[in-house]
Amino acid sequence: MRPENIYVLELSKQVDPRNRIYLRSPPALKPSQCTPLFIAAFKKRNAGCCIHTHSQWAVLITLLLERRPANTTLFEINNIEQIKAFGKGFGKQGNLGYHDTLRIPVIENTPHEEDLTDTLEAAMDKYPDTYAVLVRRHGVYVWGETVDRAKAQAERFVAIFNTMHTFLIDVSLDYLFQLAVEMKKLGIPWLSDIA
Amino acid sequence: MRPENIYVLELSKQVDPRNRIYLRSPPALKPSQCTPLFIAAFKKRNAGCCIHTHSQWAVLITLLLERRPANTTLFEINNIEQIKAFGKGFGKQGNLGYHDTLRIPVIENTPHEEDLTDTLEAAMDKYPDTYAVLVRRHGVYVWGETVDRAKAQAERFVAIFNTMHTFLIDVSLDYLFQLAVEMKKLGIPWLSDIA
Amino acid sequence: MRPENIYVLELSKQVDPRNRIYLRSPPALKPSQCTPLFIAAFKKRNAGCCIHTHSQWAVLITLLLERRPANTTLFEINNIEQIKAFGKGFGKQGNLGYHDTLRIPVIENTPHEEDLTDTLEAAMDKYPDTYAVLVRRHGVYVWGETVDRAKAQAERFVAIFNTMHTFLIDVSLDYLFQLAVEMKKLGIPWLSDIA
Amino acid sequence: MRPENIYVLELSKQVDPRNRIYLRSPPALKPSQCTPLFIAAFKKRNAGCCIHTHSQWAVLITLLLERRPANTTLFEINNIEQIKAFGKGFGKQGNLGYHDTLRIPVIENTPHEEDLTDTLEAAMDKYPDTYAVLVRRHGVYVWGETVDRAKAQAERFVAIFNTMHTFLIDVSLDYLFQLAVEMKKLGIPWLSDIA
Numbered sequence: 001m002r003p004e005n006i007y008v009l010e011l012s013k014q015v016d017p018r019n020r021i022y023l024r025s026p027p028a029l030k031p032s033q034c035t036p037l038f039i040a041a042f043k044k045r046n047a048g049c050c051i052h053t054h055s056q057w058a059v060l061i062t063l064l065l066e067r068r069p070a071n072t073t074l075f076e077i078n079n080i081e082q083i084k085a086f087g088k089g090f091g092k093q094g095n096l097g098y099h100d101t102l103r104i105p106v107i108e109n110t111p112h113e114e115d116l117t118d119t120l121e122a123a124m125d126k127y128p129d130t131y132a133v134l135v136r137r138h139g140v141y142v143w144g145e146t147v148d149r150a151k152a153q154a155e156r157f158v159a160i161f162n163t164m165h166t167f168l169i170d171v172s173l174d175y176l177f178q179l180a181v182e183m184k185k186l187g188i189p190w191l192s193d194i195a
Numbered sequence: 196m197r198p199e200n201i202y203v204l205e206l207s208k209q210v211d212p213r214n215r216i217y218l219r220s221p222p223a224l225k226p227s228q229c230t231p232l233f234i235a236a237f238k239k240r241n242a243g244c245c246i247h248t249h250s251q252w253a254v255l256i257t258l259l260l261e262r263r264p265a266n267t268t269l270f271e272i273n274n275i276e277q278i279k280a281f282g283k284g285f286g287k288q289g290n291l292g293y294h295d296t297l298r299i300p301v302i303e304n305t306p307h308e309e310d311l312t313d314t315l316e317a318a319m320d321k322y323p324d325t326y327a328v329l330v331r332r333h334g335v336y337v338w339g340e341t342v343d344r345a346k347a348q349a350e351r352f353v354a355i356f357n358t359m360h361t362f363l364i365d366v367s368l369d370y371l372f373q374l375a376v377e378m379k380k381l382g383i384p385w386l387s388d389i390a
Numbered sequence: 391m392r393p394e395n396i397y398v399l400e401l402s403k404q405v406d407p408r409n410r411i412y413l414r415s416p417p418a419l420k421p422s423q424c425t426p427l428f429i430a431a432f433k434k435r436n437a438g439c440c441i442h443t444h445s446q447w448a449v450l451i452t453l454l455l456e457r458r459p460a461n462t463t464l465f466e467i468n469n470i471e472q473i474k475a476f477g478k479g480f481g482k483q484g485n486l487g488y489h490d491t492l493r494i495p496v497i498e499n500t501p502h503e504e505d506l507t508d509t510l511e512a513a514m515d516k517y518p519d520t521y522a523v524l525v526r527r528h529g530v531y532v533w534g535e536t537v538d539r540a541k542a543q544a545e546r547f548v549a550i551f552n553t554m555h556t557f558l559i560d561v562s563l564d565y566l567f568q569l570a571v572e573m574k575k576l577g578i579p580w581l582s583d584i585a
Numbered sequence: 586m587r588p589e590n591i592y593v594l595e596l597s598k599q600v601d602p603r604n605r606i607y608l609r610s611p612p613a614l615k616p617s618q619c620t621p622l623f624i625a626a627f628k629k630r631n632a633g634c635c636i637h638t639h640s641q642w643a644v645l646i647t648l649l650l651e652r653r654p655a656n657t658t659l660f661e662i663n664n665i666e667q668i669k670a671f672g673k674g675f676g677k678q679g680n681l682g683y684h685d686t687l688r689i690p691v692i693e694n695t696p697h698e699e700d701l702t703d704t705l706e707a708a709m710d711k712y713p714d715t716y717a718v719l720v721r722r723h724g725v726y727v728w729g730e731t732v733d734r735a736k737a738q739a740e741r742f743v744a745i746f747n748t749m750h751t752f753l754i755d756v757s758l759d760y761l762f763q764l765a766v767e768m769k770k771l772g773i774p775w776l777s778d779i780a
Contacts, residue, residue, distance in 0.1 A: 333666035471723035
């Protein structure tokens with residue numbers, strides 16, 4: 001990947017995320033279908049970075065939720081130390097506490113990725129504090145408000161992965177997703193009543 | 196591995212895949228038993244690359260299928276985003292959609308790998324759109340029509356692994372195989388009725 | 391991570407672990423909440439190094455123990471060769487034997503990591519020979535008395551990872567935690583009556 | 586690890602494996618307890634290399650066997666392609682076939698590793714064709730007759746890992762051990778009646 005292969009656009013110039021004005025648009029490539037989704041995170045949450053992965057653990061979480069009799073569109077986990085790596089929410093000071101419940105909404109997948117934009121934005125509206133949205137049978141979108149904020153969210157690892165802050169949030173979430181899948185295999189519930 | 200250790204043959208000159216004419220044939224080595232199988236992919240599917248692995252996930256998929264009461268020779272999965280990384284089939288435009296079912300035939304293993312050639316070719320004939328054939332208790336053969344086509348099939352990863360396109364298709368398939376094994380452990384079916 | 395980002399303090403000068411005197415305290419950072427816990431290992435056990443991880447296997451062990459009807463605060467495993475990698479205890483000569491039981495206490499997690507100090511010290515007092523303390527739903531603290539001692543505990547790997555002795559003890563423990571989780575999945579008990 | 590840290594002894598000069606004559610014996614170290622076991626492989630099987638690991642998969646295999654009502658000291662697997670990577674046995678031409686059963690004896694662990702020597706030699710005598718011996722709750726010993734033989738056993742990978750032949754045999758076996766553990770989790774038997 002070379003600089004000339006990277007799409008460049010100015011956020012403030014975008015009126016319709018589906019009709020984008022590019023500063024650089026490599027002629028031999030086509031822009032990612034994720035672009036309007038990234039723009040949603042940048043605009044609605046003032047995100048400094050947004051990451052999309054097809055993590056198998058994320059996909060498995062959405063599949064496990066799908067089979068539940070109720071509440072199939074919300075991943076919730078509490079009383080796990082790693083939850084403290086996530087901020088309280090957009091515009092809020094500080095991070096979640098150990099006893100707080102981390103909630104990540106799940107939206108249904110669509111044949112065309114750009115069609116996820118409306119439900120992703122609706123999930124952002126319904127869960128204004130979330131830093132991530134799971135997409136059923138697909139993966140996860142994760143963002144951080146600013147570079148410094150992203151660093152703060154990932155405080156524990158930042159010394160090691162100093163230059164990789166955009167990747168860190170996702171690593172942390174993927175840790176929780178993998179842990180949650182293993183908990184399921186061992187019959188341990190994701191939510192508990194510990195004070 | 197050095198250049199002089201690589202077998203070289205001209206595809207158009209091969210009449211009998213078992214009686215091959217080599218441009219270079221390292222005297223101290225013996226050619227892989229996979230060669231006629233690779234030639235089948237090159238000739239019947241105009242493949243630009245063909246990969247064979249003994250992926251444990253691929254082997255486990257064939258073992259899980261073997262124990263089913265019916266339909267033991269076809270791996271099918273649908274409604275998983277990653278399916279969109281695979282082309283619709285040989286000579287067809289575009290990729291599979293999210294709701295499409297990815298089908299990969301399974302052939303029975305034989306004591307000598309070259310004896311797989313006939314059943315591999317038969318599986319290619321029966322499933323003309325497949326880009327892969329699983330071999331029971333053995334592994335998987337995966338191919339791509341051309342380098343560009345292989346890139347298109349792996350669109351999502353191509354920015355990261357730009358120079359490794361031949362490996363990418365297999366990585367994508369292995370992702371699905373591993374996911375399918377984990378789904379089985381968690382009691383989640385591979386096929387679903389989502390619109 | 392650069393030298394000027396590392397906190398430096400003189401152990402002998404510390405009276406109150408919560409009110410620490412630093413030789414270097416990077417102004418742009420805040421010290422880890424783990425610091426009083428590391429100091430406890432350094433002071434009470436004369437540790438030359440102390441490591442803290444959020445290993446998923448460690449967390450899963452504490453979750454599995456939590457669900458037991460009794461004895462939920464002690465991980466015990468015996469009759470596994472790798473146990474021989476651990477010393478008999480603080481100030482004792484030699485390592486555990488194959489038939490010995492490795493015991494690692496579990497303390498309950500708290501919202502603020504520094505509040506673990508008292509229970510960690512109490513666990514050290516109750517299990518004076520342990521080289522590690524698990525923290526429920528959180529991770530593990532592991533220490534080694536001296537560099538040489540840490541090396542001796544990890545004798546088997548030291549030829550390979552010669553310069554990484556501080557990491558080794560944890561690797562060894564994580565090996566046991568992962569093995570124990572897999573044993574649980576396969577219905578194999580952690581304790582047995584062999585000889 | 587530097588050359589002067591490696592023990593050197595001449596095989597033909599060794600009369601009593603427990604009372605060894607060294608060409609070089611690093612004064613600051615103590616020789617591995619595995620030494621008499623390696624010598625057994627070198628002398629009884631003319632091995633050119635011998636490897637010992639604590640692979641978790643190997644340990645889990647011995648634990649699964651231990652819980653069987655009968656035949657707890659023999660790991661058997663057949664009808665898996667990867668079996669073809671192993672030679673027919675000491676002094677025999679060619680490799681195992683796909684339908685052949687790979688058999689690896691299990692010996693009971695002892696508190697002191699050197700005390701395994703007699704039972705390891707007895708297992709070698711009882712299973713003269715094996716290239717490996719599992720040690721219950723401990724790990725595995727694997728050897729290859731000569732470098733060329735080891736290469737031939739690992740034919741499939743040798744192009745990739747050309748200079749690492751000693752490691753290859755173990756990788757192959759570990760592949761089978763891991764596969765067998767996953768088969769157990771999914772309820773698939775290790776032995777089958779295929780042709």
